[in-house]
Amino acid sequence: MKKHNFSAGPSILPQEVFEKAAQAVINFNNTNLSILEISHRSKDFVAVMEEAQNLALELLNLTNKGYKALFLQGGASMEFLRIPFNLMKENGKATYLDTGTWAGNAIKQAKPFGETVVVASSKESNYNFIPKEYTIPTDADYFHCTSNNTIFGTQMKEFPETQVPIVCDMSSDIFSRTLDFSKFSLIYAGAQKNMGPAGTTLVVVKEDILEKTNRTIPDMLNYSQHIAKESMYNTPPVFAVYTSLLTMQWIKNKGGVTAVEKLNEEKAALLYAEIDRNPLFKGVANKDDRSLMNVTFVLNNPEHQEAFDSLWKNNQISGLNGHRSVGGYRASIYNAMPIESVQVLVDCMKELENKI
Structure with a gap:
């Protein structure tokens, strides 16, 4: 898989x-x-x-x-x-x-x-x-x-x-x-x-x-x-x-860069909406300057890290750890990333909320 x-x-x-x-x-x-x-x-x-x-x-x-x-x-x-x-x-x-x-x-x-x-x-x-x-x-x-x-x-x-x-x-x-x-x-x-x-x-x-x-x-x-x-x-x-x-x-x-941009905006909107909605998470970057390519976010309570890490790893997610300069998590959603993969991550975030 x-x-x-x-x-x-x-x-x-x-x-x-x-x-x-x-x-x-x-x-x-x-x-x-x-x-x-x-x-x-x-x-x-x-x-x-x-x-x-x-x-x-x-x-x-x-x-x-x-x-x-x-x-x-x-x-x-x-x-x-x-x-x-x-x-x-x-x-x-x-x-x-x-x-x-x-x-x-x-x-x-x-x-x-x-x-x-x-x-x-x-x-x-x-x-x-x-x-x-x-x-x-x-x-x-x-x-x-x-x-x-x-x-x-x-x-x-x-x-x-x-x-x-x-x-x-x-x-x-x-x-x-x-x-x-x-x-x-x-x-x-x-x-x-x-x-x-x-x-x-x-x-x-x-x-x-x-x-x-x-x-x-x-x-x-x-x-x-x-x-x-x-x-x-x-x-x-x-x-x-x-x-x-x-x-x-x-x-x-x-369809060229215009078509790819539309898909990138949809992926980013899906993930940022969950970060802003879910009380367990918060974004790192200023909202006006958020990247469509690299989404950085952290847990509000570090005690939830073990449970969240277990969730996303068990759902075949890879490469989510944030850079040491920022900590937390970084979801890189480049052109080739399908929106279905972003949805898997969002579902993990929701599942963590339901468990806590």
Whole structure:
């Protein structure tokens, strides 16, 4: 019996993606070769990379708008370094919104490159809300934000209006909701939260923001080099790219990001309604900033933990424990999570209430 996987990542994927990826490991594209052993320069995989790049832009409604999609390696953490290398001018300035652990890590990597200004932070409140009143200096080379905070369960609902290029880490909510993605000059997302297996990172960058820093950028860290080589400057993570493509095809076949967003809103509404209704539980994140992807909550009485843990584990639920920074519970309800699994969790919460 397959479990209800609420783990924050590596995330669950649609069943049909698992099945197609598994088949490709045995026999990819009727080549009688595995996806794991074909040349990344073969026409079969070049077609995969081209379709993945094009489909990423299509799902974000950025086709023919001056953007390039790249599939790179190193995770989002590598982009923390690539971004200042490529966007912060010599003696320049970068601005960051500090909304969680990963935003903090991005800030740390930018500091050696120049003036790094934190325009606002919710750190003193253990990141349980998204700061909203802040000013972005007009002389900044870019503004960096994190759209969804996996650990703390907060999500940006609005993004600032500014002439400064906006860079956004969308690792844990990519393709989960409709936005005007043309507001962003660079978007990046580690695949393993909501798009595919660990091993590749999607970077969508507007070409006209590049090559303006006067820095000497190592080729491996240079976005322009990766664009010129079509994400194949070095051997790409073939399986991770292929599985990400399968997931993007699944999203398109579901009706695109708009249709997926509707399902995500229904799942989140179901779970948050129970958290707010049930006197045994309370949410962690500010209600206005609650994430559609990562729902954080705690028991009002820690003495009920043993009984609740037994309930959800006996109902084949996995990965529900909260991050050590927050405690309690975290239900990650990414795109592939069926609403039926969310209902199982809600039923466990109701059953605990009836037993107490």
